[in-house]
Amino acid sequence: xxxxxxxxxxxxxxxxxxxxxxxxxxxxxxxxxxxxxxxxxxxxxxxxxxxxxxxxxxxxxxxxxxxxxxxxxxxxxxxxxxxxxxxxxxxxxxxxxxxxxxxxxxxxxxxxxxxxxxxxxxxxxxxxxxxxxxxxxxxxxxxxxxxxxxxxxxxxxxxxxxxxxxxxxxxxxxxxxxxxxxxxxxxxxxxxxxxxxxxxxxxx
Amino acid sequence: xxxxxxxxxxxxxxxxxxxxxxxxxxxxxxxxxxxxxxxxxxxxxxxxxxxxxxxxxxxxxxxxxxxxxxxxxxxxxxxxxxxxxxxxxxxxxxxxxxxxxxxxxxxxxxxxxxxxxxxxxxxxxxxxxxxxxxxxxxxxxxxxxxxxxxxxxxxxxxxxxxxxxxxxxxxxxxxxxxxxxxxxxxxxxxxxxxxxxxxxxxxx
Amino acid sequence: xxxxxxxxxxxxxxxxxxxxxxxxxxxxxxxxxxxxxxxxxxxxxxxxxxxxxxxxxxxxxxxxxxxxxxxxxxxxxxxxxxxxxxxxxxxxxxxxxxxxxxxxxxxxxxxxxxxxxxxxxxxxxxxxxxxxxxxxxxxxxxxxxxxxxxxxxxxxxxxxxxxxxxxxxxxxxxxxxxxxxxxxxxxxxxxxxxxxxxxxxxxx
Amino acid sequence: xxxxxxxxxxxxxxxxxxxxxxxxxxxxxxxxxxxxxxxxxxxxxxxxxxxxxxxxxxxxxxxxxxxxxxxxxxxxxxxxxxxxxxxxxxxxxxxxxxxxxxxxxxxxxxxxxxxxxxxxxxxxxxxxxxxxxxxxxxxxxxxxxxxxxxxxxxxxxxxxxxxxxxxxxxxxxxxxxxxxxxxxxxxxxxxxxxxxxxxxxxxx
DNA sequence: AATGAATGAGACTTCATTCAT
DNA sequence: TATGAATGAAGTCTCATTCAT
Numbered sequence: 001x002x003x004x005x006x007x008x009x010x011x012x013x014x015x016x017x018x019x020x021x022x023x024x025x026x027x028x029x030x031x032x033x034x035x036x037x038x039x040x041x042x043x044x045x046x047x048x049x050x051x052x053x054x055x056x057x058x059x060x061x062x063x064x065x066x067x068x069x070x071x072x073x074x075x076x077x078x079x080x081x082x083x084x085x086x087x088x089x090x091x092x093x094x095x096x097x098x099x100x101x102x103x104x105x106x107x108x109x110x111x112x113x114x115x116x117x118x119x120x121x122x123x124x125x126x127x128x129x130x131x132x133x134x135x136x137x138x139x140x141x142x143x144x145x146x147x148x149x150x151x152x153x154x155x156x157x158x159x160x161x162x163x164x165x166x167x168x169x170x171x172x173x174x175x176x177x178x179x180x181x182x183x184x185x186x187x188x189x190x191x192x193x194x195x196x197x198x199x200x201x202x203x204x
Numbered sequence: 205x206x207x208x209x210x211x212x213x214x215x216x217x218x219x220x221x222x223x224x225x226x227x228x229x230x231x232x233x234x235x236x237x238x239x240x241x242x243x244x245x246x247x248x249x250x251x252x253x254x255x256x257x258x259x260x261x262x263x264x265x266x267x268x269x270x271x272x273x274x275x276x277x278x279x280x281x282x283x284x285x286x287x288x289x290x291x292x293x294x295x296x297x298x299x300x301x302x303x304x305x306x307x308x309x310x311x312x313x314x315x316x317x318x319x320x321x322x323x324x325x326x327x328x329x330x331x332x333x334x335x336x337x338x339x340x341x342x343x344x345x346x347x348x349x350x351x352x353x354x355x356x357x358x359x360x361x362x363x364x365x366x367x368x369x370x371x372x373x374x375x376x377x378x379x380x381x382x383x384x385x386x387x388x389x390x391x392x393x394x395x396x397x398x399x400x401x402x403x404x405x406x407x408x
Numbered sequence: 409x410x411x412x413x414x415x416x417x418x419x420x421x422x423x424x425x426x427x428x429x430x431x432x433x434x435x436x437x438x439x440x441x442x443x444x445x446x447x448x449x450x451x452x453x454x455x456x457x458x459x460x461x462x463x464x465x466x467x468x469x470x471x472x473x474x475x476x477x478x479x480x481x482x483x484x485x486x487x488x489x490x491x492x493x494x495x496x497x498x499x500x501x502x503x504x505x506x507x508x509x510x511x512x513x514x515x516x517x518x519x520x521x522x523x524x525x526x527x528x529x530x531x532x533x534x535x536x537x538x539x540x541x542x543x544x545x546x547x548x549x550x551x552x553x554x555x556x557x558x559x560x561x562x563x564x565x566x567x568x569x570x571x572x573x574x575x576x577x578x579x580x581x582x583x584x585x586x587x588x589x590x591x592x593x594x595x596x597x598x599x600x601x602x603x604x605x606x607x608x609x610x611x612x
Numbered sequence: 613x614x615x616x617x618x619x620x621x622x623x624x625x626x627x628x629x630x631x632x633x634x635x636x637x638x639x640x641x642x643x644x645x646x647x648x649x650x651x652x653x654x655x656x657x658x659x660x661x662x663x664x665x666x667x668x669x670x671x672x673x674x675x676x677x678x679x680x681x682x683x684x685x686x687x688x689x690x691x692x693x694x695x696x697x698x699x700x701x702x703x704x705x706x707x708x709x710x711x712x713x714x715x716x717x718x719x720x721x722x723x724x725x726x727x728x729x730x731x732x733x734x735x736x737x738x739x740x741x742x743x744x745x746x747x748x749x750x751x752x753x754x755x756x757x758x759x760x761x762x763x764x765x766x767x768x769x770x771x772x773x774x775x776x777x778x779x780x781x782x783x784x785x786x787x788x789x790x791x792x793x794x795x796x797x798x799x800x801x802x803x804x805x806x807x808x809x810x811x812x813x814x815x816x
Numbered sequence: 817a818a819t820g821a822a823t824g825a826g827a828c829t830t831c832a833t834t835c836a837t
Numbered sequence: 838t839a840t841g842a843a844t845g846a847a848g849t850c851t852c853a854t855t856c857a858t
Contacts, residue, residue, distance in 0.1 A: 006842090022312055024228030027827065038844050043829060104308055107367055109224045115370070122371045148375045149395045152368065156360025163311055164356065166319070167326045171352045191353045195403055202402030232853060242819045247854060254853095414821095430720055432636030435848065446823050451850055512716055515775055517632045523778070530779050556783045557803050560776065564768025571719055572764065574727070575734045579760045599761045606814030607807055640832060650840045655833060662832095 003059065007045050010035050011056050019097035023053060023105055053105070057114050060098040064091050064121055066128040077136035078197065084132050085154075085192045088125075092158055093185055103159055126151045133200065142200040150199065154192060161188050207263065211249050214239050215260050223301035227257060227309055257309070261318050264302040268295050268325055270332040281340035282401065288336050289358075289396045292329075296362060297389055307363055330355045337404065346404040354403065358396060365392050411467065415453050418443050419464050427505035431461055431513055461513070465522050468506040472499050472529055474536040485544035486605065492540050493562075493600045496533075500566055501593055511567055534559045541608065550608040558607065562600060569596050615671065619657050622647050623668050631709035635665060635717055665717070669726050672710040676703050676733055678740040689748035690809065696744050697766075697804045700737075704770055705797055715771055738763045745812065754812040762811065766804060773800050 003011070013034045017026040028049050032039040046052035071083035092099055106115040129147040136142030161168070161184060174183045207215070217238045221230040232253050236243040250256035275287035296303055310319040333351040340346030365372070365388060378387045411419070421442045425434040436457050440447040454460035479491035500507055514523040537555040544550030569576070569592060582591045615623070625646045629638040640661050644651040658664040683695035704711055718727040741759040748754030773780070773796060786795045 020312070021314055022226060022228055022308075024226055025312065025314060028829090029827085040829085040831090040844060040846095041842090044843070047829095049828065100311060103367070104226075104311065107304065107308065108226055108229065110229060119371050119374075122368065123374075126371075126375070148372060149391075152364045152372075153357055153361040153395075153399060156362070156364035157357040158360070160356045160360035160363070163307070164326065167323050167330075168352060168356075170323075170327075171330070187353075191357075194406070194408065195357060195399060197408070198402040198406030199399055202398070202406060204398065204401070231851075233851090243853085244819055244821095244855085248818065252853075428720070429722055430634060430636055430716075432634055433720065433722060436850090437848080448823060448825095448850080448852095449821090452822070455850095457849065508719060511775070512634075512719065515712065515716065516634050516637065518637060527779050527782075530776065531782075534783070556780060557799075560772045560780075561765055561769040561803075561807060564770070564772035565765040566768070568764045568768035568771070571715070572734065575731050575738075576760060576764075578731075578735075579738070595761075599765075602814070602816065603765060603807060603811055605816070606810040610806070610810030610814065612806065612809070639830075641830090652833085652835095652840055652842095656839070660832075 003055075006037075006041075010037070010042065010045060010052070011059060014052055014056055015060070015095075015097040015101065018053070018056075019100040019104075023101070023108075023111075053101075053111075054114060057098070057102065057117055060095050061102070061117050061121055063094050064099070064125075066091070066125050068128055068131065071132070077132075077139045077141045080135060081132055081196055081200070082193050084128070085196065086189055088154070089158070089185060089189045089192065093181070096162065096181075099159075100162070122151070122155075129154075136200060143203075145199055150196065153195065153199075157192060157195070158188060161191075207259075210241070210245075214241070214246065214249065214256070215263060218256055218260055219264070219299075219301040219305065222257070222260075223304040223308075227305070227312075257305075258318060261302070261306065261321055264299050265306070265321050265325055267298050268303070268329075270295070270329050272332055272335065275336075281336075281343045281345045284339060285336055285400055285404070286397050288332070289400065290393055292358070293362070293389060293393045293396065297385070300366065300385075303363075304366070326355070326359075333358075340404060347407075349403055354400065357399065357403075361396060361399070362392060365395075411463075414445075414449075415463075418445070418450065418453060418460070419467060422460055422464055423468070423503075423505040423509065426461070426464075427508040427512075431509070431516075431519075461509075461519070462522060465506070465510065465525055468503050469510070469525050469529055471502050472507070472533075474499070474533050476536055476539065479540070485540075485547045485549045488543060489540055489604055489608070490601050492536070493604065494597055496562070497566070497593060497597045497600065501589070504570065504589075507567075508570070530559065530563075537562075544608060551611075553607055558604065561603065561607075565600060565603070566596060569599075615667075618649070618653075622649070622654065622657065622664070623671060626664055626668055627672070627707075627709040627713065630665070630668075631712040631716075635713070635720075665713075666726060669710070669714065669729055672707050673714070673729050673733055675706050676711070676737075678703070678737050680740055680743065683744070689744075689751045689753050692747060693744055693808055693812070694805050696740070697808065698801055700766070701770070701797060701801045701804065705793070708774065708793075711771075712774070734763065734767075741766075748812060755815075757811055762808065765807065765811075769804060769807070770800060773803075 010031065014026070014031050017030055017034065021030075028042045029039055032042060035041075042049065042052060046055055066084070066088060070087045071080050074080035074083050102114075102118050105111045106118045126147050129151050133142060133144060133147055133150070137144050165180060165184070168184070169180065172183075172187075174180060214235065218230070218235050221234055221238065225234075232246045233243055236246060239245075246253065246256060250259055270288065270292060274291045275284050278284035278287050306318075306322055310322045330351050333355050337346055337348060337351055337354070341348050369384060369388070372388075373384065376387075376391075378384060418439065422434070422439050425438055425442070429438075436450045437447055440450060443449075450457065450460060454463055474492070474496060478495045479488050482488035482491050510522075510526050513519045514526045534555050537559050541550055541552060541555055541558070545552050573588060573592070576592070577588065580591075580595075582588060622643065626638070626643050629642055629646070633642075640654045641651055644654060647653075654661065654664060658667055678696065678700060682699045683692050686692035686695050714726075714730050718730045738759050741763050745754055745756060745759055745762070749756050777792060777796070780796075781792065784795075784799075786792060
């Protein structure tokens with residue numbers, strides 16, 4: 001699955017369009033026009049529109065996998081948790097379009113096959129989260145909380161944050177010179193750190 | 205916007221199909237076939253497919269609005285918060301299909317107009333949440349936390365819970381004789397109560 | 409499988425085009441243009457081009473089946489055989505286009521399913537032929553000859569006669585005022601009668 | 613029209629595919645893939661797909677021409693006729709694919725030019741047949757019968773025999789250890805000899 | 817009030833061919 | 838000599854919508 005520059009360019013454009021309009025509402029013509037290529041090129045490079053989606057997902061999904069080595073260096077459980085959150089947010093922001101596609105299409109009955117990749121990703125990230133929790137429990141600073149539920153809240157918060165750009169913009173003044181994306185990233189990180197720590201230390 | 209029985213039936217079927225396959229991937233023929241009516245009927249009753257979506261959203265969205273009278277009777281801030289969560293979850297579960305449609309289509313650039321309704325809903329619910337928080341602050345049991353962020357986590361958690369049925373099923377044993385939907389409802393309620401309380405009482 | 413006038417008209421035009429250019433080389437546009445209808449109409453009435461072929465074959469193939477009652481009235485075996493030949497040629501000439509389509513497409517691997525209908529037709533006609541032969545054998549005027557082989561020669565002769573219009577025209581002067589088709593029909597009938605009688609009475 | 617090995621290989625593969633699926637249903641990609649060559653190669657060597665067909669026909673058609681020297685050695689008219697039949701069948705069997713292509717495409721209006729070659733072949737073979745008949749007439753053992761009609765029956769019988777493999781298989785038990793092709797060849801030869809002799813000696 | 821017939825627009829895809837290398 | 842990249846044309850089919858009844 002080696003992709004040349006042309007293919008990567010097409011993928012980039014397709015990602016943006018799929019994310020904005022949905023897979024079904026995006027025509028190969030739209031993609032071709034934006035990429036300034038012939039319509040037939042998409043099939044030439046990807047065989048079909050459906051396969052383009054598959055390649056596009058497979059190609060990008062790895063970036064979303066948490067990499068324990070990025071935060072395991074922290075001995076303090078709280079710091080490790082925080083670092084994990086930073087790493088987590090960073091990874092999602094590296095390709096916001098794809099994440100939106102994934103969430104939209106994962107629900108689509110027709111495209112269940114791609115949700116397998118999505119599932120696998122979740123499994124991996126949940127496991128990473130479990131390990132961070134366990135570490136804190138061992139250190140005596142966290143009590144255990146189901147990582148599936150935690151992960152659900154993390155990811156859900158992230159997605160909603162992103163999806164509700166317009167609502168949030170209405171309620172919050174973004175400091176000058178800062179893009180919404182930057183602001184969102186900072187606030188999201190702060191918020192996620194906060195809720196994770198709150199949940200893992202809360203005494204019911 | 206008075207709807208007769210035939211229209212309501214069409215709306216019900218359209219909702220289910222839009223939720224499962226997406227708006228674009230659902231043809232008016234699909235709807236007509238399931239509703240055992242003529243294809244022309246949909247345009248006859250709703251003018252256009254697009255307008256059917258609009259009517260369908262407008263018709264159902266009210267059910268999602270929090271109604272303060274349902275939980276304001278509780279004097280204890282914690283109980284009030286819990287009751288609000290119960291009410292919140294209940295309202296979403298009353299029409300899961302529509303909620304899925306809303307989240308999927310709200311992102312769609314082409315259909316920004318519908319997201320206005322969605323935004324309005326959010327504004328309303330955020331305000332309700334703000335009031336509950338303020339009440340707890342007044343009572344001296346909560347510290348303040350931004351209701352926009354809280355709401356984002358609530359709704360995001362809910363959506364992800366629902367969307368990830370299959371992942372969750374893999375990790376959790378559902379008690380016999382209980383449907384996934386029932387279980388999801390119970391666990392989700394419990395989890396939401398927990399995280400809200402945790403966040404609102406956590407000392408950073 | 410009731411066909412309305414529009415459908416019958418389309419079938420007629422499609423038959424002529426499929427026969428002349430082959431199924432693959434005939435586009436639905438060609439058919440639509442000739443029938444002076446919208447391209448979409450063909451799919452509207454027949455679902456697909458492939459299905460149009462199927463309907464077209466199923467609709468017409470019955471006419472090719474020999475009907476014993478048409479010649480069984482003849483007590484003399486020779487006359488019965490001759491009458492059968494006349495009936496046989498007549499039936500083929502009633503729809504030359506379809507017969508050409510059948511022979512062309514029966515060979516096509518992709519369209520094996522239609523050849524089932526063709527096979528069934530052959531089985532029927534071979535059985536009819538067998539009965540006529542048996543009758544002559546009973547009467548003591550024919551000796552038995554394999555009807556499968558006989559049928560093969562009959563049908564092959566017919567097809568080749570038809571296919572080689574241009575070669576035949578070169579060798580034979582057609583009487584004035586007679587169309588090639590008429591002449592072909594007369595000559596073919598005469599020839600078929602001759603070879604059948606020759607074969608069934610030849611002492612090797 | 614000198615053909616190198618690569619060209620001959622392409623022709624062989626194209627023949628098989630054209631015969632099985634028809635000219636229109638065979639893409640140059642199919643041919644290229646089977647021949648393990650680049651798609652552009654076919655145009656490079658043959659200029660166009662259409663021309664490939666022409667070259668392929670021109671290259672192979674000679675094999676089908678009857679060669680009087682193969683059977684003229686027989687003094688006995690019956691034996692000469694039989695030998696001609698053997699030679700005739702043999703020549704067709706040397707390249708069954710091409711023969712199927714010829715018969716399929718000869719009918720096609722779009723490709724009338726190739727049918728010229730086909731016509732020329734028929735003319736030649738009809739002439740050969742005429743000579744054999746005349747010889748028998750001279751010998752006083754045959755009465756004259758139009759060679760055009762005889763040839764039509766011969767070729768038609770052959771083609772139908774071949775085309776109806778499946779029908780014939782159903783009616784006839786092929787001896788063990790014999791392929792259908794072998795059986796067909798033997799039976800066909802026998803049958804053709806029989807009908808020719810029957811026709812040429814039958815007293816109406 | 818309701819619908820069957822019909823259609824124009826546009827979807828994806830495949831095709832034979834060309835061109836620069 | 839040979840080929841990978843690229844393309845315009847055309848293919849079939851599906852779509853939402855309209856219109857006469």
